[in-house]
Amino acid sequence: MAKSKKIRETLPADQTIGNGGEPHQRAGGTHPAMTNQRGQVIADDENSLKANERGPVLIEDHLLIEKTQHFDHERIPERIVHARGFGAKGYFELSDSLKGITKARVLTEVGVKIPVFTRFSTVAGNAGSADTARDVRGFAVKMYTDQGNWDIVGNNIPVFFIQDAIKFTDLIHAAKQEPDRGFPQAQTAHDTFWDFASLVPETTHMLMWIMSDRAIPRSLRMIEGFGVHTFRLINEDGESTYVKFHWRPKLGMASVVWDEALKISGADPDFHRRDLWNAISEGNFPEWELGVQLFDEEFANKFEFDVLDATKLIPEEILPLRIIGKMVLDRNVDNYFAETEQVAFATTDVVPGIDFSNDPLLQGRNLSYIDTQLSRLGGPNYEQIPVNAPRCPVMNMQRDGHMTMLPQKGRVSYSPSSLEVDSPRPDPANGFHSFKATEQGDKLRIRAESFGDHFSQALMFFNSQTEPEQNHIISAFIFELSKVDTKAVRARMVGQLANVSPVIAQRVADGLGMQGPIEAIATKIPARTDLAPSDALSIVKKMVPGLATKVVGCLVADGSDASAVLALKKAVTAAGADLKIVAPKIGGAVAADGSLLEADFQLAGGPSVLFDTVYVSLSGDGATLLSTEAAAVSWVHDAFAHLKVIGASSTSQPLLDAAGVVVDEGIFVGGKPAEFLIKAGEGRVWDREPSVRTVF
Helix, strand or coil, rough: HHHHHHHHHCCCHHHHHCCCCCCCCCCCCEECCEECCCCCCCCCCCCCCECCCCCEECCCCCCHHHHHHHHCCCCCCCCCCCCEEEEEEEEECCCCCCCCCCCHHHHHCCCCCCEEEEEEECCCCCCCCCCCCCCCEEEEEEEEEEEEEEEEECCCCCCCCCCCHHHHHHHHHHHCCCCCCCCCCCCCCHHHHHHHHHHHHHHHHHHHHHCCHHHHEEHHCCCCCCCCCCCEEEECCCCEEEEEEEEEEECCEEEEHHHHHHHHHHCCCHHHHHHHHHHCCCCCCCEEEEEEEECCCCHHHHHHCCCCCCCCCCHHHCCCCEEEEEEEEEECCCCCCHHHHHHCCCCCCCCCCEEEECCHHHHHHHHHHHHHHHHCCCCCCHHHHCCCCCCCCCCCCCCCCCCCCCCCCCEEEECCCCCCCCCCCCCCCCCCCCCCCCCCCCCCECCCHHHHCHHHHHHHHHHHHCHHHHHHHHHHHHHHHHHCCCCHHHHHHHHHHHHHCCHHHHHHHHCCCCCCCHHHHHCCCCCCCCCCCHHHHHHCCCCCCCCCCCCCECCCCCCCHHHHHHHHHHHHHCCCCCCEEECCCCEEEEEECCCCCECEEHHHHCHHCCCEEEEEEHHHHHHHHHHHHHHHHHHHHHHHHHHCCCCCCHHHHHHHHCCCCCCCCCEECCCCCCHHHHHHCCCCCCCHHHHHHCCC
């Protein structure tokens, strides 16, 4: 009791909560007891109240509702999560009908172009943070169907940190800037995040993903999207099929390396949004295939993990994707605030024929999203804002309220009624129906035993990566944990990694300089080592070769060969890419023949991190002069260190030497542009990496 009293006495009177008095003492421990906002002691803050072990979350769970609603209203008006976003408009077109599986027309009527609004975002950073922070990317699609709006509110990663929505508040509080100091911004490399993660082993699988290159994408046009949860499709007979939604980019996936991401943040914090805007403006419309994983109750019961567990995925090798359509983004927004900032997504925005599963994280999201919009957008009529408004008729008895924009005619605002013959009525035949599921069991706060394996799929994900990708995961853990001041947190997190693999844990420990044996954290279910790797989880293994829509940077100076630059530009254009000229002055450079090579970037403002591959086209005098210019040396050195393919004229050698470039399979000096571009289309030179950075 003495310790609780000391805690109370350290708080100024105006910072205490409630009417004073001693905090409730937690039974059997030294901590004060946790309470809700009304002082009610909480028995379980880890699990939502469910109808049974794997049943739906109950609306009477006042603790979940209070905690979630308070969290939803913490920030006004910026989004608490996904604040930094960028949107575009386009269409979805179905190519393979799921008729007989669902009655949703958007998934049964082939060839119909459905308008869409898609918003990409980072999760942790505020609206003013940089695009290239290591983070999950939100991938939310709103389809304006003739049956109402359908939102697939997902991420670029198919799993999530937590299994139950009651822990979402804690996750985000831990990941956000620390409340006493207000930093760090847009990063998880600090004590509170890793303290939480090290104490919540269910985060481990997701940690592998965000420490991978998936969390530092090259472009929003080159990320996958996932609905994350298991949903249901309902047909005309009320029969259910489970479904998981996948968006697969036509360009394939691509990422940057970590040092490159850091430097892009300084050179162009709007890198991703600028890339998407420019691509659409230039007619290079990004496209994604919509794939589904469909399965029945029998598959769900036999699968090795619980399909209601959002920290797990179903490998495509076990359940292949069925490609059913495509999404094309072909229009930029007209006004960022009116559309991108005010667009409101909700997991509950589904159409007849699509329904929810008992995933406890999904059930909590169904509550949270609408509640958040009420706060952010001023009231219950946010769906009358044009970007949110359905493209089909809206008729109901809801009236008035803040921000009402549509004058609703008539005398009747209630149901049932008899005074008007054209007032709306429910339509049992065509309306939304929930799946008729039978639930039995005790009402309780519990986590299903089938949710208990936190490490097997984390190991599977790691084993599915190429060696360079595995090295990047290890390096990311080392970087993040090196920013943690509390040694006990570092040790505990490495102890959790030991449950995934002692080898992974030891590599991270060696990189941190930790001494002594690693103490694995006690776990009930050890990681399985028999799960087959999945090539679908690797960026490198799924890379689409080619330079289509990518950017080549060409460094020039006075005296450069204009004909060589023009030949390069012709080859780059033929490859479907874009050439950008970088010169010491933004006015350009005077070529050897007296012509002007106009510049797109000034040298200091156009570092090589902004380009997918680079070419150095200098005269001998120009190369010698720039070899004493730090920005030019860094331009070439960074491209080499970031494993990019480098082309150069033979007269550019002095600058390459000053930058420490060592000839390998990715260095082309004096050759034809076509040879250089073919190699550049194959991606980064991974074999170079051990020579430019330490691999633990």
